[in-house]
Amino acid sequence: MxxxxxxxxxxxxxxxxxxxxxxxxxxxxxxxxxxxxxxxxxxxxxxxxxxxxxxxxxxxxxxxxxxxxxxxxxxxxxxxxxxxxxxxxxxxxxxxxxxxxxxxxxxxxxxxxxxxxxxxxxxxxxxxxxxxxxxxxxxxxxxxxxxxxxxxxxxxxxxxxxxxxxxxxxxxxxxxVCIMSCAVPTGFGAVFNTARVTPGSTCVVFGLGGIGSAVVMGCKASGASRIIGVDINEEKFPGARAFGVTDCLNPRNLKKPVQEVVMEMTGGGVDFAFEAVGLTDTMVAALESCHVSYGVCVIIGVAPSDSQLSFDPVLILPGRTLKGGVIGEYKTRSSIPKLVTEYMQKKFNxxxxxxxxxxxxxxxxxxxxxxxxxxxxxxxxx
Missing domain, CATH: 3.90.180.10 (Medium-chain alcohol dehydrogenases, catalytic domain)
Structure with a gap:
């Protein structure tokens, strides 16, 4: 009434x-x-x-x-x-x-x-x-x-x-709390819902902006043992390390493609890769950073209109998984207000x-x- x-x-x-x-x-x-x-x-x-x-x-x-x-x-x-x-x-x-x-x-x-x-x-x-x-x-x-x-x-x-x-x-x-509308659930959900990062795993995050930083926070909370952050802006590296990044890479300062460097650093690739840039080149690089058998790559960034993603299908054949998700696969009205409450309860910051x-x-x-x-x-x- x-x-x-x-x-x-x-x-x-x-x-x-x-x-x-x-x-x-x-x-x-x-x-x-x-x-x-x-x-x-x-x-x-x-x-x-x-x-x-x-x-x-x-x-x-x-x-x-x-x-x-x-x-x-x-x-x-x-x-x-x-x-x-x-x-x-x-x-x-x-x-x-x-x-x-x-x-x-x-x-x-x-x-x-x-x-x-x-x-x-x-x-x-x-x-x-x-x-x-x-x-x-x-x-x-x-x-x-x-x-x-x-x-x-x-x-x-x-x-x-x-x-x-x-x-x-x-x-x-x-x-x-406005950033709980997109950045935070997109990053957290990519880790907890889409990739399901496991304790002791290795991760690489392409793009260390708001969403990429939320991904890093989620990976750390999931118990990842190594988190590699990739960005062309080194001003973001100190903050990224504070969020949980263990290694920072600037692709412009490398003598070989960043995915090759990641493969060498991790002895064959990471368990989980996240692309939070929105470019097809970095999407392919993220996929190529994953190891075979059970490496998982999650695409978060929105590519430019009319983009086409192209890669060698042999990348998928030996067991790599390529996934995507919007707003972290959360049911927005049902789930995100609960995240706000958890934030207020200081379960995360x-x-x-x-x-x-x-x-x-x-x-x-x-x-x-x-x-x-x-x-x-x-x-x-x-």
Missing amino acids: EQDKVSMDKPSKVITCRAAIAWTANAPLSIEEVQVDPPKPGEVRIKIISSGLCGTDKHILEGKNRVPLPAILGHEGAGIVESIGEGVASVKPGDKVLMFPLPECRKCRFCLHSKGNFCLKEKILSPTGLMLDGTSRFTCRGRKIYNLYGTSTFTEYTVVHEIVVGKIDAGAPMDK IDPLITHQLPFEKINKAFELFRNGHCIRCVLLF
Whole structure:
């Protein structure tokens, strides 16, 4: 009964606020005044408190990953429910929530499967920039603006479907937990769910950004005896060692391909390899770093649009396994709020992943830090 009262009392007005618009690729974001429509049935309007910058956002701005533009980017968001549409039952105004780039509808065959998490309502592989009804909730300068993956967190207010929203603990630190929407579960899940790293194993992690660093943390927690970190930016090496990396390699300083060096260092290859860069060359290098019989390679990075992965099939024949997964194979709404609670219980610490926090209006400065490799994860505060 109380839920019905909340629904009937929900605000129905358009909200005017600030958002960072990507009008085109290869250009700075433009902070504009936008109009955000009220939520329709099954939708939630959220006041954004913080948002992380992800490598996927950077790749979109660089034109490597194509999505409909102009758009409001961002998919690592923490906020407070401002209003709800008819039929929304899992959250109410005032709730603290995370928004996920991968939904959990709890009705499709993959959501209902015990292992599946790649919901059929996803908008990652074929982004339309529109809500499920084929329309937009954002307007700027009289033009409709696309969303990103059904989320869009580079804005003071956003409208999303209930199936991408997870209620979190009321005491959650909102200036930090936004990275639990993507970076942390993607890295942790690659280790715990996809690869299933074993104690005493050897691992190599290609890419030591936010997601790669979360992978390192997961490998260490799993008891890996050796963790090799690979990155072309040596500024990341001290932090990587603090997370658990035992050996650091810069491919640009090696006299032979990095996978050959890894093979020599480990006496024939690693047990587990992780690619968190998003380039086909590093994906192949990660696979070639695995030993035969039971080496496992997990692809996490999103390659540029229209990329094709090509490698000698003999790499697979002797028992190597190549796997992939999105958001760590976690069922987002069901699992990630539990991770937030565990973080609050100090079962693990994500704070060192956040090296910079900037006010929202400095979003272009944040991307500059990101592009230049000066940060692991930068969080925007609204």
